[in-house]
Amino acid sequence: MSTAPQVRSLNCTNCGAPLTIRAGGHTLTVVCERCLTLLDARDPALSVLQTFQARQRVQPLIPLGRRGELRGSTWEAIGFQVREIVVESVAYNWSEYLLYNPFKGFRYLTEYDGHWNFVATLRALPEETTARGRQAVRYLGQTYACFQSASARTIFVLGEFPWQFRVGEAVYVSDYIAPPRAVSAERTQNEVAWSLGEYLPGGEVWKAFKLPGACPPARGIYSNQPSPDGPNARSVWTVCLALVGLLAAMMFLFSVGARQEEVFQSSYTFSTAMKGETSFVTPVFELKGRPSNVEVKVDTDLENDWAYLSFTLINEQSGEGFDFGREIGYYHGVDTDGSWSEGGRDDRVLVPSVPPGRYYLRVEPDMNDEDGKAHSVRYQVKVRRDVPYNPFFWIAGLLLLVPPIFVSLRAAGFEKARWQESSFVSDSKSDREDE
Amino acid sequence: MSQPVANCPNCGAAVRFRFSSAVQSVCEYCRSIVVRRDVNLERVGEVSDLPPDPSPIQITTEGIYRNRPFVVAGRILYEYEQGGWNEWHIVFSDGKSGWLSDAMAEYAVTFGVVPTPEPLPPAEKIHRGRRFRWYGADYQVTLLTPARYRGVEGELPFEYWNKQQVLFADLRTSDARFGTIDYSERPALLFLGESVEFEALRLKNLRRVEGWDA
Numbered sequence: 001m002s003t004a005p006q007v008r009s010l011n012c013t014n015c016g017a018p019l020t021i022r023a024g025g026h027t028l029t030v031v032c033e034r035c036l037t038l039l040d041a042r043d044p045a046l047s048v049l050q051t052f053q054a055r056q057r058v059q060p061l062i063p064l065g066r067r068g069e070l071r072g073s074t075w076e077a078i079g080f081q082v083r084e085i086v087v088e089s090v091a092y093n094w095s096e097y098l099l100y101n102p103f104k105g106f107r108y109l110t111e112y113d114g115h116w117n118f119v120a121t122l123r124a125l126p127e128e129t130t131a132r133g134r135q136a137v138r139y140l141g142q143t144y145a146c147f148q149s150a151s152a153r154t155i156f157v158l159g160e161f162p163w164q165f166r167v168g169e170a171v172y173v174s175d176y177i178a179p180p181r182a183v184s185a186e187r188t189q190n191e192v193a194w195s196l197g198e199y200l201p202g203g204e205v206w207k208a209f210k211l212p213g214a215c216p217p218a219r220g221i222y223s224n225q226p227s228p229d230g231p232n233a234r235s236v237w238t239v240c241l242a243l244v245g246l247l248a249a250m251m252f253l254f255s256v257g258a259r260q261e262e263v264f265q266s267s268y269t270f271s272t273a274m275k276g277e278t279s280f281v282t283p284v285f286e287l288k289g290r291p292s293n294v295e296v297k298v299d300t301d302l303e304n305d306w307a308y309l310s311f312t313l314i315n316e317q318s319g320e321g322f323d324f325g326r327e328i329g330y331y332h333g334v335d336t337d338g339s340w341s342e343g344g345r346d347d348r349v350l351v352p353s354v355p356p357g358r359y360y361l362r363v364e365p366d367m368n369d370e371d372g373k374a375h376s377v378r379y380q381v382k383v384r385r386d387v388p389y390n391p392f393f394w395i396a397g398l399l400l401l402v403p404p405i406f407v408s409l410r411a412a413g414f415e416k417a418r419w420q421e422s423s424f425v426s427d428s429k430s431d432r433e434d435e
Numbered sequence: 436m437s438q439p440v441a442n443c444p445n446c447g448a449a450v451r452f453r454f455s456s457a458v459q460s461v462c463e464y465c466r467s468i469v470v471r472r473d474v475n476l477e478r479v480g481e482v483s484d485l486p487p488d489p490s491p492i493q494i495t496t497e498g499i500y501r502n503r504p505f506v507v508a509g510r511i512l513y514e515y516e517q518g519g520w521n522e523w524h525i526v527f528s529d530g531k532s533g534w535l536s537d538a539m540a541e542y543a544v545t546f547g548v549v550p551t552p553e554p555l556p557p558a559e560k561i562h563r564g565r566r567f568r569w570y571g572a573d574y575q576v577t578l579l580t581p582a583r584y585r586g587v588e589g590e591l592p593f594e595y596w597n598k599q600q601v602l603f604a605d606l607r608t609s610d611a612r613f614g615t616i617d618y619s620e621r622p623a624l625l626f627l628g629e630s631v632e633f634e635a636l637r638l639k640n641l642r643r644v645e646g647w648d649a
Contacts, residue, residue, distance in 0.1 A: 006489065006645055025489030026539055028518060042518075074647070102644045103491050104633045105540030121541070123630035124611035125575055138609070162539055163517050190563070191578055 006102060013039055013046045022065065022078045023100045026162040033158055038167070041160065052167035054156050058082050061111065061211065062097050064159045068209035070118060075099035075107055077209070079159035085150040085173070087423060098161060106162065109205065110197065114218035115225060116205050117182065117197035126176075126183055126194055137176045137183055139196070144176030144183045147223045148423040152186075175223055179418075182224035199224050221417045229411035237404040244397050251393040259289060259386035270307065270365040271376035279364035284316055285383060291355045292386040297348040300379040302330040306343075307377045308366045313351055316358040324349045350389060443467055444478045454508050454526045457590035461509075468587065468596045480596045485512055485586045490521050490537050491641045494589040498535070498636040500544050503527050507535065509589030513601065515582040524591050532592040534626060535636075536615075542636065543613040545628030555625060558618040561604050569627070574606040574614055584619075595619075 008021040012032035019039075021027050027041040029049065036057075038049040060080040062068070067076045079098030084091050094112035101107075108119040126137035126144070135146035152173040154165065172187040180199035185192050199222070202215030218225075264285040270278065287294060298309060306329030313322040326349060332341035361383070367375040443450045446465040459470045461482055468480040496507040509524040520538035527533065533546045552569045565576045584598035598619055606614035606627075617624040 006647070023489065025487055026518065101540070102489060102647050103540060103641070123541075123607075123613075125577060125607040125609050127609050140610075 010046060012037060014048055014051060020065070021160055022076060023102070023160060023162065026100075026106075027078075027160040028162055028164050030160040031158050038157070038165075040164075049164075050166045052157075058095070058156050058158075060095070060097065060158060061216075062109070062205070062209050066209050066211075068205075070099075070107075070109075070204075070208045073101055073104055075101055077109075077159075079161045080157065081154050081161075082156035083152045084155045085152050087148075087150060093155070098159065108195070108197075109200075111202075111205075112222065113220060114202050114216045115222035116200040116202055117224065118200050119184070119195050119197040122183070122194040122196050126185075135174075135176075137185075139183050142178050142181075144178045144181070147175045147177045147182070147419075148421075149174040150423065177224040179224045180226040197224065199226055221414065221421070223418065223421065225418070227411050227414040227418075229407045229414060233404065233407045233411045236407045240400045240404045243400050247393050247397050247400070251388075251390050255388040255390070258388045259292075260388070261288070261385045262382065263287060263385050264361070264383035265380070267378065267380045268363070268365075269376065269378045270367065271374060272367050272369040273374045273376070278366070279310075279362060281314075282361040282363065282381070284358050284360045286358050287354055287356050287385050289356055289386060291353050293389055294351045294354045295348055295382075295384045295387045296324075296351070296361070297346065297382040297384070298326060298328060298379055299346045299382075300328055300330075300377050302328060302345050302377055304331050304333070305329070305375055305377070306368065307375075307379070309379070310364040310366070311349065312362040313354065314360055314362060315355075316360060318357075321362075322351050322354065324351065350387070352389075441476045443469060444476050445469075450476060452590060454530070454532075454590055454592075456526065456530055456532050456592045457508065459509075459587070459591040459594050459596070461588055470594050479594070482586050482588065485588065486519070488512070488519075488521070491540075491644055492521065492523055492535070492537055492638065493640075493642045496523075496638055496640050496642075498525070498638040500525075500527075500533070500535075500631070500636065503529075505533065505535075507589075509587065509591045511587050511591070511595055512585040513582040513603075514585045515580050519585060524589065533628070540633065541630070542633060543628055543630045544636075545613065545615060545626035548625045548627050551622075551625045555616055555623045558602050558623070561602075561616065561618075567606070569614075572608045572610065572612050574608055574612070576604050577607045578605040579603070580605065 006022065006024050008024045010019045010021065011017065012019055012035060014032060014037040015035040017032055017034040019030055019032060021030055021041060030039050030041045032039065035051065036054060037051040040047045040049050062077045064077050064080060067074055076099065077097050078100045081096050082093055083096060084093050094110055097109040099107040099109060110117045110119060124140060126139040129136050129138050131143045131145050137144050150173060151170045153170040154167050157167055174185045176183045182197045184195050184197060202218060206215040264282060266282060294313065296311060300307060306327060308325060308327045310325040326347045328347050329343040330345045331343060363381065367377065369375065440449050440451055442448065443462040443465060445467040446462060448462055448464040450460055450462050450469055452460055459468065461468055466482045467478045468482060469476045470479050492507060494507050494509065498505055505525040505527045507523045508526045511522045513520055520536060523535040523537065525533045525535045533544055536543045561576060561579065563576050563579060567574045580603045582601050582603055584601055587595060602618040604616040611630045613630045614625065614627040617626065
């Protein structure tokens, strides 16, 4: 049985420093870390391809040669490059680690400001399309919206790569997002290389490669960073709407179950011209069933006037009473803005938890008598036992909607912040220019 | 499975054809390429030393594709500007031949399609982005690779030796189907299949890779 060659130890043609090739047979370009020279790994003489100048040396966060467990497989970091895009004359740099497994091939880890992505080349071909007026791609049933397109240059490189390149070379990169995933296209003259990235918290990279200390914190919001509320919003809405549905069902049952029995009704007239005691008591009526509410409804014929009605609901046996009152006022007219009205002619009082028994009402009407004119009102008093009373349900229902609305607003804020970094949001661009 | 044995016309060593579909084999001793002509073996060439190869696959590797077991019987090695890749000739238990391509540990299983669903465009007319609709799928030419035949090993289902430049057109679909138009012959050959994950093939009897577990 033969052994597949993997590791080769060599010396740099340029400076003589020792070199290791970890993916023998695949590697076409290897970089001397000491003199920053790209060497042709296929050439037995290891000929020099390029010596590049770096503005500054970059230390990879994952040391080359380090192995880590990611997505159920072991990957060895064998190459590292820093790539740069320039947007509105601001340069943005990100790092790419080339990972290798002799059986499973190559993967990538990208890192920008503490945000990581685990990237694999695509086996299927994304279809270009548009979504909400934006360029997009469809890949395996999911739509990815174009986030940014730019020319990306390699500005620093270490380790080894299974392709030939030079530092300074540029490819046209487009990123399409459907958080937590992103599809990227790297376009060159001869090929479009598609890849799929999945957002990875820095802590997972740290754990996978057993890196010392804590991972640098992620700054800002990254293009395909999953919204902390995105998946939540849906489940919070589901739970809350289910509870609202339950409330509605309970409300319905209570309404159907209410007796809504009319126990008393009578009409009266009051006038400020009347002398003496204005209060009176109604005939006795019976309130049946379990303790429940009593509705006292008053209808008047007020015209640009008000009346105050004091009530006491009195239990005939115990003499115990419930006091309540209502001011009813109705005004209307026509002015330069047209016709107007204020208040209303009727009102109602709901007395909660009245035990069953024989009751009567004491009524005391009152009206304005300070202008020296006579005021009068005709009014009807209607008493109903056990009416549907729903404000609790409405309040509970509204309170239930608070968490999902809050989560959705926060998720929307996150998406807004995300897309502000996109090269396709023109208004945010002009905002930034104004600053 | 019959295993006809004949002697190498060059060195006299036994040359075994383990697969009835095999037409060509390589003498393991003198590296002569021998082909079956009626009942005789004919030496048609010699394999030069193959370069060190990082593929974990070797002749006799076994695997499973769509619940059908196969064994690796031979291979063709190609070289192109950005490296090399293997087309492993795989033979299923029913004797049917297929190809397992291994390009930088990206795997695809394909089968020769004869006759082709339509006459294929000649090499000078093929270009990236060209689309074909075959068997309910939209194939798109994603890559043209001018390659060089580098060598063969083991048993192959057709004569394949001493080729020079070969043009390949890779085809992909939105649902991970994969195809190749092989311009080494006229008319061109068509292979269709799909990309597969390493794990899905459940390969056994792989080469050992120092420092790594499969």
